[in-house]
Amino acid sequence: MDISVTGASGSRQSTSAPGFLSTARGRLTLTLLCAVAFLDFVDASIVNIALPDIRSELDFSVQELQWVPSAYLLTYGGFMLLGGRLADLLGRRRILVTGTVVIGLSSLIGGFAGNAEVLIGARLTQGVGAALMLPAALSILTTTFEEGPERHTALGVWAGVGGLASAVGVFLGGVLTEGPGWRWVLFVNPLACVLVLPAVYALIPGDRRRARFANFDVVGSVLGTGGMLLLVYALVEAPDQGWGAARTIGEFVGAFVLIAAFVVNEQRNPDPLLPLSIFRIKGLAAANITGLIAFAGLLAMFFFLTLYMQNVLGYTPMQTGAAYLPLCLGVAVAAGISSQLLTRTGTRPVVVVGALVASAGLYLLSRIPVDGSYLADLLPGLMIVSFGLGAVFVGVTTAANAGVPAGEAGLAAALLNASQQVGSALGLAIFAAIATSHSRHLMETNSPVPEALTSGFQRALLTGSVFLVAAALIALRTGNTRGDDGRRTA
Template sequence: MSVPSDSVLATRRGVLTLGLLCTVQFLDIVDSSIMNVALPSIRRDLGFSQQNLQWVLSGYVVTYGGFLLLGGRAADVLGRRRVLVAGTTVFAVCSLAGGLATHSGTLIAARVAQGIGAALMAPAGLSILTTTFTTGRDRTRALGVWGAMSGLGAAVGVFLGGVLSQGPGWRWVLFVNIPVCVLVGAAAFRLVSAERARGPRAGFDAGGAILVTGGMLLGLYALVKAPDAGWVTAHTIGELACAAVLLAAFAANERRVRDPLFPFTLFRVPGLAAADATQLLAFAGFLSMFFFLTLYMQNVLGYSPIRGGAAYLPVTAGIMLAAGVSTQLVGRLGTRPIITGGALIAAGGMYYLSRVPVHGSYLTDLLPGLLIMSVGLGAVFVTVTTAANAGVPADQAGLAAGLLNTSLQLGSALGLAVFSALATARTHHLLAGHTAPQQALASGLARALLAGSLSVLAAALIALRAPNIRPQAAHPAPAPDAGTRRLLRPAAEPAE
């Protein structure tokens, strides 16, 4: 069967462009998980307190999630390549600063600023993808590969973190980003055409940007701090209430301004709201699973960082297999059955993992659940990405990408906060009853894994009620302007 002549993926430039954009997503997600197993070494070298150590992870997550909507809109207004390169530059500089850090405050500041770079990179990259690969088959395959990067990044990040921290040292967990960022920046100038800024910059909704970014940052900060500060303390309740007020003010602002940062008409795109909600709940379960299972392997089973990271290698195979199959099936079956089935399979695998004993075996207690979960994980992320981008207008592609990535980061922060509280409460309850410390810890982590499986099950229920999107039948996005047509044109096509 011949490939259609208008297929961008049939060209070398198209393949390289997809590789570039998937590298962007992989890099952003890897840095959400790669630091996990390096934390003990970081604490020893830089003298972190236990309370402040969490901000090596949380500082990145808070700013990444908090600035995503702003980053997505900036890509639409200022130009996608411009924002992608700017974000990559910030990411690289902060990786260097963090790797060279000699005290805890410098490393935390670098990670916080690194999250801002990621918040610019991710929506710009995804919006370039959706406006480059516009035909049904091209878009389905490209979004399938992109979606698989989320799951792969989370799994591979833990492995790479173990190898680097136990090998050349934890600083290389950050230094390794620098050559990749240089490659991404150079390839962006080579493969992605520049765009003119879309519309007058004076029309940019600065008030909306301040309100939504402030609300997201404060909300994520409160969720991250809640397990330590307490969920029902005045501090936590006040922060969450202030975040809600800021987001409500943002919604009111968007309804009255002429050029809103976030046009709520975007939710009229079939399947977008359900896909974002599904991703939020699914990633709350998935990312927390990697976190708690890593703690179980290292603190209960006594695995080294490399051995704990290597335990996730079979997950990458399962994700890649499921991603390939789901990409082939989504055009025939639509998104709903694949998301629902994938989430149910993943929830079953995570339930299996939630039964881990204190004297567990990798082959019998971990590997089966990891393999089952990975198949469902690959199917969910591939298809959710497709559903969230089908029918999105080209001039709002960056915003839709930012919204999808926001749901991912918000789900991650929410899952870690809530499930950590459950694990801690269970462990402390058992310790108060004079249960052996290892048994109490294993039981607490198992409780968190069980809650994660229920979160993924809830994602399946939402997907069950979502519209069934068939990508090849979706209406094409509105015709882009001349600048975007130059962006989409293969290298061999003459310019106008």
């Protein structure tokens, strides 16, 4: 199998040739791929501030409302592995274009939704589109830019954009909701897709189909996707159903059975959806687990701080979104510094230190008071978290893609992003259960609502801090990718 690295022009790169990233076309290609990442990541958070308006206009019940953000997360995580493997086998540009079209059309339908069912259906379909787009884009990046400093820089920019997107999504959600209205939270996607599609054809070379559909692992696709969908669904529903409820236990058992059957099928299938040999790459599994645990702690932060600012401090959607702007700047700075450090220290120190810094920031945020102020109680913690978040994004993304053969780049990208999505669902489910249980207990003992809510948020954020310490410990087992050849060291 030819696994040589090719540039966007389709020509083979050699170590003696000038870096593709140093060319105008290379920089435009990286900008395009980062725009795709931004579009997918921002869709996970941009609707959160619009939820009260959505509930009012479309007459959502409280239980239905959680599915506006969760529906996207469900199919995004559930179909990620399938999307990555389709990109490897059927052509990365082809799958990227397909996902972009799906995102654009589903967002347009969601923006015109007249009832809850149509909007939730549109969000489910958006998640499928993102699951096709993101691993295809990341695998194009890792096979376009030569391994070593050039790829470290490209991955640093990519990871910085990913870290920014969650915070920027909250800000944009506030601006659009208070401005033209919540429907524009969805209408911006078709406009973005119209700009992305011509750029994809102009900058990304078409790649040949690597497999015939007759050889496609249909059984593995059904088992793997079904298992992931059921797992994410169980995590999303567990706080409402109860962790000890028979239905919750049954869903987790069902997910475990499907995933176990998937692993058995992959061991026996000559053309598996997930070649298990990929886990022989040193440190790859540890990098993905680190990402899962770290994202569980980090991304739930936006959920709880947004609730704190709006329900306790009385911030408007616009004010809440603006509160995250310094964090966006911090993530961008940290990502740039971290990408430069990779060739000097390797990925492992960057991830470990980043996770510990982010843990310290979350611990500081877990001390938010009922009568808190932005400058004294939110901004310091947000800035500390931003530096850790940027480092973790860059380090984990690089470590999870280093040393992967070009023919499995989409699979590696899908594994990383699937672990991040499962981590997000896991963190939100666990932390929401902790916060809700504690707040409810305090309210039952006649504590004022603001005090009860704040105390629940404090516990959730403190638990997130503990998760980041655990991620730092797991990161000690990752490969230490460093040097000009991207090699892994013990």
